[in-house]
Amino acid sequence: MRETILLADDHPLFRAALIEAVRRVAPGAEIVEAESLSEARDRLADQSVDLVCLDLHMSDSSGFSGLIELRQSHPGMPVVVISASQSGGAAARALEFGAAGFIPKTASLDTLCMALGAVRDGEIWAPETGDDITDEAAEQAQRLASLTPAQMRVLRGVAAGQLNKQIAFEMDITEATVKAHITAVFRKLGVINRTQASLVAQALEIEPPKSA
Amino acid sequence: MRETILLADDHPLFRAALIEAVRRVAPGAEIVEAESLSEARDRLADQSVDLVCLDLHMSDSSGFSGLIELRQSHPGMPVVVISASQSGGAAARALEFGAAGFIPKTASLDTLCMALGAVRDGEIWAPETGDDITDEAAEQAQRLASLTPAQMRVLRGVAAGQLNKQIAFEMDITEATVKAHITAVFRKLGVINRTQASLVAQALEIEPPKSA
DNA sequence: TCCGGTATCCGCCTAAAGTCTAATGCCAAA
DNA sequence: TTTGGCATTAGACTTTAGGCGGATACCGGA
Numbered sequence: 001m002r003e004t005i006l007l008a009d010d011h012p013l014f015r016a017a018l019i020e021a022v023r024r025v026a027p028g029a030e031i032v033e034a035e036s037l038s039e040a041r042d043r044l045a046d047q048s049v050d051l052v053c054l055d056l057h058m059s060d061s062s063g064f065s066g067l068i069e070l071r072q073s074h075p076g077m078p079v080v081v082i083s084a085s086q087s088g089g090a091a092a093r094a095l096e097f098g099a100a101g102f103i104p105k106t107a108s109l110d111t112l113c114m115a116l117g118a119v120r121d122g123e124i125w126a127p128e129t130g131d132d133i134t135d136e137a138a139e140q141a142q143r144l145a146s147l148t149p150a151q152m153r154v155l156r157g158v159a160a161g162q163l164n165k166q167i168a169f170e171m172d173i174t175e176a177t178v179k180a181h182i183t184a185v186f187r188k189l190g191v192i193n194r195t196q197a198s199l200v201a202q203a204l205e206i207e208p209p210k211s212a
Numbered sequence: 213m214r215e216t217i218l219l220a221d222d223h224p225l226f227r228a229a230l231i232e233a234v235r236r237v238a239p240g241a242e243i244v245e246a247e248s249l250s251e252a253r254d255r256l257a258d259q260s261v262d263l264v265c266l267d268l269h270m271s272d273s274s275g276f277s278g279l280i281e282l283r284q285s286h287p288g289m290p291v292v293v294i295s296a297s298q299s300g301g302a303a304a305r306a307l308e309f310g311a312a313g314f315i316p317k318t319a320s321l322d323t324l325c326m327a328l329g330a331v332r333d334g335e336i337w338a339p340e341t342g343d344d345i346t347d348e349a350a351e352q353a354q355r356l357a358s359l360t361p362a363q364m365r366v367l368r369g370v371a372a373g374q375l376n377k378q379i380a381f382e383m384d385i386t387e388a389t390v391k392a393h394i395t396a397v398f399r400k401l402g403v404i405n406r407t408q409a410s411l412v413a414q415a416l417e418i419e420p421p422k423s424a
Numbered sequence: 425t426c427c428g429g430t431a432t433c434c435g436c437c438t439a440a441a442g443t444c445t446a447a448t449g450c451c452a453a454a
Numbered sequence: 455t456t457t458g459g460c461a462t463t464a465g466a467c468t469t470t471a472g473g474c475g476g477a478t479a480c481c482g483g484a
Contacts, residue, residue: 016232017225084296108224147463161408164441176464179442184461185278186442191472194441196373198407202414228476278438348479360431388434391472405440406471 003029005046008040009055009082014105018053020083020114026120037055044070050076051120053103054169056094071098071208078119091126101125143189144200151188159201215241216259219292220252220278221267227319228335230265230294233324240331247393256282261289263332265315268295268302275358276309276416277368283310286363290331303338305416309357313337355400356416363400367392372405373411 002084003026007018014037019031032049034040036058043049046192078100081091091102101119104113115125145154152176157178158212163176164182168175182194217234221227231243234334244254244261249272255261266279282291290312295302303314313331315324316339330337359367362383369379369390376394380387394406403409 010270011317013226013229013233013317013324017323020228057230067240104223109228112225113376150462157245158407159411161403161405161407161411173462174464175440176466177225177462180463181461183442183444191373192442193373193375195410198410199373199414202411324440362432385432387470388436392433393431395446395472395474404472 001179004032004049006027006033006034006040006043006049008036008037008052008058010058011130014043014055017109017175018112021109025113025116040070044074049074051116052079053116055071056081067094067097067099078122079081080119080125091209095124095126120184145186146188150183151185154178155185155197155201158182159184159198161198175204215313216261217241217243218246218252218261218264219257220246220249220264220270222270223246223267228315229321230256230324233321233328237325237328239330249281252278252282256286261286261288263328264289264291265328266291266293268293268306273392275413276305277364277413279306279309279311280357280359281361282296283357284359290334292327292331292337307336307338314339332420356412358400359397363393366390367397367409367413371396371410373410 005022005026007015007022009018010017015033016170022029022031027109031051032047033108034043040052040054044052049148052070054070055150056067067079067081070077079098080101080103081094081099082103082105083091085106094102103115103125104162107115111144118125144152153171154167157170164175164178168178171178181196185197189197189200191200215238217238219227219230221233222229230336231245233240242263243254246255248270250254252264252266256264260363264282266282268275268279270278279291279293282289291310292313292315293306293311294305294315294317295306303316306314312396312400313327313336315327315337319327326335365383367381369382374382376387376390380390383390394409397409398404398406401409401412
């Protein structure tokens with residue numbers, strides 16, 4: 001029986017690149033394409049598939065639900081997860097859910113070929129350990145959560161581009177106190193000035209201060 | 213002189229797809245690749261380029277600042293913006309900033325070829341433009357676009373939370389000069405300090421991580 | 425060619441930002 | 455109750471940021 005590989009990705013261009021990689025690794029394989037999770041389901045119902053490349057973010061499913069579903073309905077079928085996310089957490093979780101490999105979309109064609117080859121040989125492919133990017137957002141969120149109420153209020157003012165004087169007036173404390181709070185916030189967030197603190201706050205979508 | 217096309221995208225696989233499209237549309241063209249905005253800058257300094265395909269989301273620049281910069285430094289050179297974002301707003305803003313075309317990464321290879329062909333013929337290629345840009349965003353966009361190259365580079369440093377000293381070192385100018393540029397940027401953007409300037413710059417960077 | 429506007433550059437000065445030390449008060453563990 | 459840690463407060467001090475004036479250079483129009 002001919003080997004069949006299912007490529008589930010909603011980006012036609014990226015799918016084209018995947019096809020090229022598959023042709024290099026498995027020249028004789030039959031390639032089946034799907035643009036959405038539901039379409040992938042249909043293809044899997046139509047025929048037996050030996051390997052699936054699954055994008056985590058498609059029109060009808062963003063996240064690990066699709067991976068979980070495929071693992072349940074086809075336990076023996078290796079699934080290679082492909083994601084735009086580079087975070088090590090995403091890769092770890094994907095493998096946790098039974099993925100046979102994880103490939104960030106920033107991978108090169110060569111890397112992709114190696115990953116597909118390894119998975120076809122029954123191995124597990126994970127991004128090189130040196131590339132494990134700690135989930136920066138989670139860490140920063142943890143740091144933000146450690147801020148005291150006063151420090152949080154001060155940070156909100158900083159993130160809004162206010163002067164220390166303005167923040168002090170609104171909190172009814174001295175400007176010197178505001179500065180002390182700000183220094184503490186900098187230490188907790190691991191930054192060295194208010195602009196960087198503002199960036200951290202913006203990245204985590206802190207509630208903006210009322211009024212303007 | 214041989215036609216030269218610069219492909220600036222940090223995803224090797226997607227770049228491979230772009231190369232395939234260029235080969236179909238312009239078989240004789242020389243293809244130059246860049247993985248980051250700074251690398252794209254270097255290539256543009258090295259040689260004359262007839263067309264640029266620019267990804268909005270690269271390691272050192274996610275947003276329209278790169279597009280604005282290229283339009284400033286090479287006014288006559290058509291720039292096709294490529295983005296993972298499918299929102300009409302992103303496309304409208306890209307065209308507002310002088311892009312010659314906008315291609316979402318969800319586009320098919322055929323669509324991509326058509327777009328490149330149209331731009332090569334001097335046309336503007338855009339997906340259905342349903343959305344319009346809000347006046348406020350347009351004003352800020354206009355202000356950002358009025359920045360000189362040096363002012364833009366300084367603003368990037370400010371928005372990254374760098375010290376004036378660091379910016380001065382990287383641009384090989386005096387800190388006093390950096391301050392002068394910053395003052396000019398503040399006036400043009402209508403802000404009073406670097407944190408607010410950083411916020412304006414951030415506002416024009418589309419879609420923060422949004423994580424998983 | 426000359427000229428006016430502007431970009432780039434820099435030194436000087438004031439205001440703001442940020443650090444350090446330290447006092448007070450609160451709360452939980454010993 | 456005592457003790458140790460931390461939040462909050464703030465003054466003194468150092469560093470950075472930002473404004474002002476002026477110099478040079480470049481460029482398009484008269």
